[in-house]
Amino acid sequence: MPKVLISDKLSPAAVQIFKDRGIDVDFQPDLGKDKDKLAEVIGQYDGLAIRSATKVTEKILENADNLKVIGRAGIGVDNVDREAASKKGVIVMNTPFGNMITTAEHAIAMMFAVARQIPEASASTHAGKWEKSKFMGVELTGKTLGVIGAGNIGGIVCDRARGLKMKVVAYDPFLSQEKADKMGVAKVELEELLKRADFITLHVPLTDQTRNILSRENLEKTKKGVRIINCARGGLVDEEALADLLKSGHVAGAAFDVFAEEPAKENPLFGLPNVVCTPHLGAATTEAQENVALQVADQMSDYLLTGAVTNALNMPSVTAEEAKVMGPWIKLSEHLGSFIGQMTDEPIKAINILYDGVVSEMNLAALNCAVIAGIMKRANPDVNMVSAPVIAAERGIQISTTNQEQSGVFEGYVKVTVVTSKFERSIAGTVFSDGKPRFIQIKGINIDAEIGQHMLYTTNEDVPGIIGTLGATMGENNVNIANFTLGRSAIKGEAIALLYVDDPVPAAVLDKLQSTGLFQQVKTLEFDVA
Numbered sequence: 001m002p003k004v005l006i007s008d009k010l011s012p013a014a015v016q017i018f019k020d021r022g023i024d025v026d027f028q029p030d031l032g033k034d035k036d037k038l039a040e041v042i043g044q045y046d047g048l049a050i051r052s053a054t055k056v057t058e059k060i061l062e063n064a065d066n067l068k069v070i071g072r073a074g075i076g077v078d079n080v081d082r083e084a085a086s087k088k089g090v091i092v093m094n095t096p097f098g099n100m101i102t103t104a105e106h107a108i109a110m111m112f113a114v115a116r117q118i119p120e121a122s123a124s125t126h127a128g129k130w131e132k133s134k135f136m137g138v139e140l141t142g143k144t145l146g147v148i149g150a151g152n153i154g155g156i157v158c159d160r161a162r163g164l165k166m167k168v169v170a171y172d173p174f175l176s177q178e179k180a181d182k183m184g185v186a187k188v189e190l191e192e193l194l195k196r197a198d199f200i201t202l203h204v205p206l207t208d209q210t211r212n213i214l215s216r217e218n219l220e221k222t223k224k225g226v227r228i229i230n231c232a233r234g235g236l237v238d239e240e241a242l243a244d245l246l247k248s249g250h251v252a253g254a255a256f257d258v259f260a261e262e263p264a265k266e267n268p269l270f271g272l273p274n275v276v277c278t279p280h281l282g283a284a285t286t287e288a289q290e291n292v293a294l295q296v297a298d299q300m301s302d303y304l305l306t307g308a309v310t311n312a313l314n315m316p317s318v319t320a321e322e323a324k325v326m327g328p329w330i331k332l333s334e335h336l337g338s339f340i341g342q343m344t345d346e347p348i349k350a351i352n353i354l355y356d357g358v359v360s361e362m363n364l365a366a367l368n369c370a371v372i373a374g375i376m377k378r379a380n381p382d383v384n385m386v387s388a389p390v391i392a393a394e395r396g397i398q399i400s401t402t403n404q405e406q407s408g409v410f411e412g413y414v415k416v417t418v419v420t421s422k423f424e425r426s427i428a429g430t431v432f433s434d435g436k437p438r439f440i441q442i443k444g445i446n447i448d449a450e451i452g453q454h455m456l457y458t459t460n461e462d463v464p465g466i467i468g469t470l471g472a473t474m475g476e477n478n479v480n481i482a483n484f485t486l487g488r489s490a491i492k493g494e495a496i497a498l499l500y501v502d503d504p505v506p507a508a509v510l511d512k513l514q515s516t517g518l519f520q521q522v523k524t525l526e527f528d529v530a
Helices: 012-020 035-044 058-062 082-088 100-116 118-126 152-163 177-183 190-196 216-220 239-248 286-306 320-343 364-376 387-394 466-476 507-515
Strands: 003-006 024-027 047-050 069-072 091-093 144-148 167-171 199-202 226-230 251-256 275-277 348-357 398-404 412-420 424-431 437-442 445-450 454-461 481-488 494-501 519-526
Touching: 003 012, 003 035, 012 024, 012 286, 035 058, 047 286, 058 082, 069 286, 082 091, 082 387, 091 286, 100 118, 100 152, 100 199, 100 226, 100 251, 100 275, 100 286, 144 152, 144 190, 152 167, 152 177, 167 177, 167 190, 216 239, 239 251, 286 320, 320 364, 320 412, 320 424, 320 437, 320 519, 348 364, 364 387, 364 398, 364 412, 437 494, 445 494, 454 466, 466 481, 466 494, 466 507, 507 519
Parallel strands: 003 024, 003 047, 047 069, 069 091, 144 167, 144 199, 199 226, 226 251, 251 275, 348 398
Antiparallel strands: 348 412, 412 424, 424 437, 437 445, 445 481, 454 494, 454 519, 481 494
């Protein structure tokens, strides 16, 4: 039974989901604040469910020997060391859709608040003043809203803004013209957005590309009287520069829910007129908090029980339906990679993967991860589909993928080729109707080999006596052969043999076979067939 730790405050309904799914759940909502205690106990758990209070650092992950998945109830994962988690082979999930509407609504509310100076007017009225003429606002109708990031949340903001009769321009490198037309927004470059927008709202993650996207230089390019709204991530806007432009009057107002440093006790924007600030409330509604908690519980349960991967940030998503269909193909891909890894002693420069027929229509990103994991396991037995691509990237290995329609007798197959400075080596395999993976080609030689835990691989010149020598030597040393497969390139050409045996072949048997002079290569192979 998988065991999950909840180290932050999640709703009782989320806890119950884990229990109902048959998962042993340990609900300790204050444990995440004690990093030393968390590091001490984390090794007991398969899953960790968190909000923002728990900081999953590299130090904590060092002790997480059984951890398979971290689930963040919410969209932001700034509190998780994703690189360390990936190297450890731990999937990091979030719930980007549970608080989309809530966050988008907060951005719209902040836009209204700064347009009509509502917080200042409210404070003035509460103080017994009646400063009606002091708080002159602007209408949203007819104004141009510039949306930086037109993804899930930004897309909802665009829709709501159009309902308010605003003109919407959007900057998003991933927004297609077709999608922009469907949304009813004008797709523009950032430079044009800065010049045209009366209001600018940000809805992008904080990355190296988006950090300070509204830099001093870009803020100075904006239309005079612009109002800036940020309910996405702190660090997207140069807060010092914005404060200067607010003081100069170039920027008419700003509404910020997020800050470069949080919790924000001091900030250049604090205390300035017509600046609305809230303490990261974008997802702070009863509905959103419940939604993300329930979603993270379901996602983690699905992965731990069925292998389905949803909303992972360091692993391709695989639905429960895909996991059922792709299971044998994932296993085949691991075996193909494992064969290559066990046979290759030279540093690998490139891995080329060909998908043919039915498999070419599957989730190739996940299959790629399985191939790479199989190859890497020889050097690091603890590697998995999450950590393998990270390790490959660190080593500078180039990964390429080709998919094609059915080109042969098999309904589908996978072929893996590795390139080193000295040679190329390839192997292909398929999945038969019984769901069992098979090797169908090695070094361009066609075979039909069942895959077992213990195997013996030999290469030789195609001459009489090979079968007899292999059979006799195995028998003399009490090694039982479960399956015996042969293949050759041509009569008297290069030949291979692949034996599936019941027990590991002793080193003495390998030496005896090598001493016959019949074999160019004799190699034992081990596969995880569980």
